[in-house]
Amino acid sequence: MDPNVILKAAIERQEVSAIEALMLMQQEDQVFNDIFQVANEVNRRTNQGIVSFTHRTHVNYTNVCRASSKHCTYFRKKGDKEAFTLQPEEVVAKIAASPAKNDVAIQGALNPDLSIDYFVRLVTAVRDEFPHAHIHGFSPTEIFFASRRARVPAREILAQLKEAGLDSMPGTGADILNDKVRKKISPDRIRTADWVDVVKTAHHMGIKTTGTIVVGHVENEIHICEHIEILRNIQKETGGLVEFQIIPHIPEPAPGAEPRPRMTQQQLMKLVAVCRVFFGSVIPNIQSPWSLYGLQEAVQTLSVGANDLGGTHFPQTPYYQGNTPKYTAPEILEKAILKAQRRPRMRDSVYGDAVTRKAAKTRRVAVAAR
Numbered sequence: 001m002d003p004n005v006i007l008k009a010a011i012e013r014q015e016v017s018a019i020e021a022l023m024l025m026q027q028e029d030q031v032f033n034d035i036f037q038v039a040n041e042v043n044r045r046t047n048q049g050i051v052s053f054t055h056r057t058h059v060n061y062t063n064v065c066r067a068s069s070k071h072c073t074y075f076r077k078k079g080d081k082e083a084f085t086l087q088p089e090e091v092v093a094k095i096a097a098s099p100a101k102n103d104v105a106i107q108g109a110l111n112p113d114l115s116i117d118y119f120v121r122l123v124t125a126v127r128d129e130f131p132h133a134h135i136h137g138f139s140p141t142e143i144f145f146a147s148r149r150a151r152v153p154a155r156e157i158l159a160q161l162k163e164a165g166l167d168s169m170p171g172t173g174a175d176i177l178n179d180k181v182r183k184k185i186s187p188d189r190i191r192t193a194d195w196v197d198v199v200k201t202a203h204h205m206g207i208k209t210t211g212t213i214v215v216g217h218v219e220n221e222i223h224i225c226e227h228i229e230i231l232r233n234i235q236k237e238t239g240g241l242v243e244f245q246i247i248p249h250i251p252e253p254a255p256g257a258e259p260r261p262r263m264t265q266q267q268l269m270k271l272v273a274v275c276r277v278f279f280g281s282v283i284p285n286i287q288s289p290w291s292l293y294g295l296q297e298a299v300q301t302l303s304v305g306a307n308d309l310g311g312t313h314f315p316q317t318p319y320y321q322g323n324t325p326k327y328t329a330p331e332i333l334e335k336a337i338l339k340a341q342r343r344p345r346m347r348d349s350v351y352g353d354a355v356t357r358k359a360a361k362t363r364r365v366a367v368a369a370r
């Protein structure tokens with residue numbers, strides 16, 4: 001099929017199929033100038049030149065994990081020197097020491113020693129101390145693992161966490177939604193159907209999630225197109241995906257992994273552009289996390305379909321490793337966005353307006369008055 005026919009369909013707001021997205025990915029470099037232009041136009045039409053970011057604190061409550069993954073350098077086995085598990089009050093203390101307290105991301109690993117009660121106590125402690133905060137926590141993999149350990153449905157765990165104060169969930173652990181690939185890179189982790197089931201269950205319960213993909217390991221373009229088609233189908237059914245985040249495979253492999261060069265900037269630009277053409281406005285937000293790409297490189301993707309730069313605050317998390325800065329003031333991201341001739345917007349984890357200090361104070365007063 002002529003790629004121009006596919007691009008014309010995208011401009012005319014027609015749905016682009018996964019096969020057509022694959023055809024676009026396989027085009028020669030000279031054709032990508034046209035793909036970039038169409039992706040930019042679809043993004044402009046969808047987001048009106050607004051580029052968002054979060055002012056968020058990330059806290060990892062544990063790095064003890066029973067699963068192995070060839071692209072994760074974060075996990076540790078129980079008893080390892082660097083293994084840790086935080087108590088709820090320690091998580092609260094880390095948030096209190098952070099410059100960003102209104103949007104909190106809480107993630108961990110598959111620690112077999114942690115019960116549902118621990119997760120509920122953790123969310124409750126954060127909600128009690130920071131009643132105004134948006135709590136974004138626990139990947140589908142963590143929820144599925146906890147449900148299997150407790151022999152209860154994922155819905156029951158999600159209900160308890162929502163009651164305790166959980167607002168939304170990250171869609172991490174998706175990696176590539178193809179079980180043959182997953183068996184190669186993370187054989188002990190959640191299967192595709194189970195990941196989809198947890199995400200859809202959360203959406204039907206009113207818990208929104210992000211959608212992610214990890215690229216640059218053993219996947220190919222067919223796997224990528226299968227993955228994004230699964231996400232779009234979820235979105236059509238539930239409307240619960242707030243963003244699509246493209247995570248490049250970390251360049252330093254975990255033990256036992258085959259070395260592979262980091263994805264080039266051109267490869268990332270192509271992927272962002274094709275995903276924008278494929279998703280259109282169905283998943284309106286495509287994130288290029290500046291802390292993984294580099295700020296200048298992330299800003300470049302704003303011209304080919306991305307409309308979000310990620311967050312300001314990235315202390316030690318599963319993917320944000322190495323020389324990643326632990327904190328970047330919102331003003332720095334705002335300046336970079338303005339320089340790219342876009343309009344900056346600080347958001348929360350579900351793309352609502354970020355809670356300002358003044359609004360947070362007002363909310364705290366209201367809570368105290370109840």
